[in-house]
Amino acid sequence: MGIDTDLGRTGGLRGFLGRIKDGILAEFKAWRTVDIVVAAVIGAAVGVVFWLWGVVWTITGPLFVLFPPAQAILYGVWLLPGVLGGLIIRRSGAAVLTSITAASVSALLGSQWGITVVLEGAMQGLLPELVFLLFLYRRWGMGVAALAGAAAAISPAIRDAVVYYATWPLSHQLVYGVLVLISSALIAGVGGRLLTTALARSGALAPFPSAKG
Amino acid sequence: MSTGPRLTGLNPAAKLIAALGIGIALVPAVDVVTGGIVLAAVLLCVPFSGVDRRTLLILTGPFLLMGLSSATVNYLYGEQGLEGAIGVAVRLLAIALPGLLAAITSDPTDMADGLVQRLKVPERPAMGVLAALRLIPLLADQWRTITLARRARGLEAGYNPLSVVRLFFGRLFALLVRSIRIGTLLATAMDARAFGTGPRTHARVSRWRAADTLLLIGAALLLVVAYTTSARLGTLVLLFS
């Protein structure tokens, strides 16, 4: 809806930068209420599931202490909202908004991280957002989704290395980070793309350009 | 801070800034002393937070567990032994606690008002998020119903991890369909009430009082004291050093 009109035709770096400058500002104003609210509600829905899952995660968490890579492999699930929001709403900023809402649910319902998760959520939305931007909000295929998923994982991979596993040797931290990235590319990226296709088939995405699949 | 008003009465925007400020500023220091000073000071604020005991008790478990598992994992695989592990755990808790207090002492509506009116966060998305947060109980009920409905159809994950994942995504899909439908209806209802048609006025005023400024000054001072003390004592360890 208005995203992929004539802006994409101007190629090259200049077109790209011009797109960033004018496009994004105009794009924010062009958001319909339904774009905003559905992005937020998707975030809230995933956030609710996360919170319930987080209860389990907190309880089983200590088990992972003995073998941290196992935790890394499941990590991608947490990075789903940003990718999903971007793929469904297809407007600049949707990934950020969805991800922030998902994080806000945790902050509201109660998490040991409190309000800090919102910052976390912003980062996890901003990174896939940059990937979508890189493709000028015109490509939404499996490859882009996987890339967006992997990008979303950069934030927690670094965060965990710095905050949780600060005393680990670099090699451990790298292995952990790569596992998180792969997990996120598969679960958040590929999973998010498959979910979007399924949602489009169900007719629920009628108000959005993603309705066509 | 301990002599000031209760945390629940402060502007959520101020609490957000203070919590994020402390959280970010503590990242470089991985020693016990810097994080410990902050953690101790923030813990002193807990009795004055205005949060009921039950909520605090519920949150204590996961909070301590997080510290414990962080200490263990750094002890087992880290390079700096027990002291390094405890340093990381204490810092972790010191980063998390202010955020936790900010979250449980703030009402979402007041938070949105504070963000929009004080921090100039764009209003339409902020209202959208607020409206979505109102749906949490509905979405949780929906999730439960979907889970029951899968059992009614003869679907149960059992112990096969692959079917666990498949069932999880199936349920998530069903929840998302419902959420998107509700979101679309809600957006239409908001449009029907002229949302986003022009500049909005504000029925509620988000006030910034002297205590809010004091909170920010207090947070900054706390960080300065923590860093200088541990530097003086020679205990300061910076990340990657």
Next chain:
Amino acid sequence: MAVPNARGARVELSGWGWKHAGRAAHALRGVDLVVEPGERVLLLGASGAGKSTLLHALAGLTGPDSAIGGDQEGMLRVDGEPASRGRGGVGLVAQDPEAQLVMARAGDDVAFGLENLGVARGEIWPRVERALAEVGFPYGLRHSTGALSGGEKQRLVIAGALAMRPRLLLLDEPTANLDPVGAALVRDLLARLLVESEATLVLVEHRVADVMDLVDRVVVVEPGGGVIADGAPAKVFAEHGRSLAEQGVWVPGEEPAPNPSPAPGGAPVLAAEGVIARTPFQLGVRAAPARTVLEDVDLTVSAGTVTALTGPNGAGKSTLLTLLAGLSKPHRGRVVPCGPLAEVDRRPLARWPARRLARHVGTVFQHAEDQFVTAEVRDELRFAPLRAGLGEAEIESRVGELMERLRLTHLAHVHPYTLSGGEKRRLSVATALSSGPAHAPDVLALDEPTFGQDTRTWAELVELLADLRTQGRAITMATHDRLLLRNLTDVRVRVADGRAVPVAAGRADEEDV
């Protein structure tokens, strides 16, 4: 409304039509209609006739910058101008109050529309309080909107619309999602408001009898077409009542009159023994602790019998139903199989593996979508027999039979989520039947099976359930539907105040449900 300047708006449509984006056919076309200021119009038509779309168009909610995209043709004017949502002259109240409340506190929610209109702060709160007083909202400004009942929520939604001082009030089945108590609450309110107000009213409602007193004109539209009848209610119903009823509209005096074969009765198949149930685990560290909804309930469900659970919303009907269906575990006590069902598995139902449970106990959820697990109608029906390990030939014949029976054959390859409300209901019943070993499970548990259905689906459901009863199945349902209780209920159990008490057959009709 009782607001000095609230003169009604004039609505004018000429050759108006609407085609939803991505659809081949028009929802409405060639609509010519003038509604004079202060008129109260009931808009009728078969489901899918584009009535809601027309309301949305009048509220300025269709078009490229809204959720409802499509192509418009012809002319649509409100007070001589194209409809626009910016001026606040139009108020819209839709079905589901959950999806219309925006804010967490009652006063804030009513203020939301005024903030959007740019009303000065000093003026907002008096208007909010007035609107709340007008709808008789019994709580304070800071009352949590989440803690309200359905009827109270809808009252608050109406207050939110009234605060904006609409001159055109659009009501899209405002009582459809409410239980009888809530619906009565809203109807009474509307009746009272409309006496005082001068606003023009356009109302869409399938249950005509409930709103007859509120309107002075009835307009009937045709799917894909325009206005086919227009005039005073008595005249329109005299001329078109029968045909409207045939299209599924609930016209007074034209309700379906099924003639089900009598109940054969039978031995108990399920027994709830000392069941205590609590509210499910609530989210959030500040959530209220669990509350007991059912205290010590004993109940048997018998073969060849329809057992209806009635009672106010929130009293535990649905909870009891899911317990009887073996879907969840009671806090204390148990639900055990009896007779032939106990030969399958003696354990309490909640401990049966899901696959076995589905074969013997079928459940139909209130929201049909909740129980769909595949992406095609046919697969939805193949799902259970396939898992039961039946041969391809047998599966095909059973699926074909069910689709035929429930008029789903032409929809075999459609995505279940894209079906209409009535089709979804039929499919959800079919899926519950598809899992049983002999074309239906031994026990069928249905949560509000007729809720929101048109007369055709209603009559089909009653006929189908009566047949199953004749075959000796045990049917349990939670319902508010008086007509259903009258036509297809053998044992009535009232669930209220934590108890489940059988109701004597004689006084079943009179008591509120």
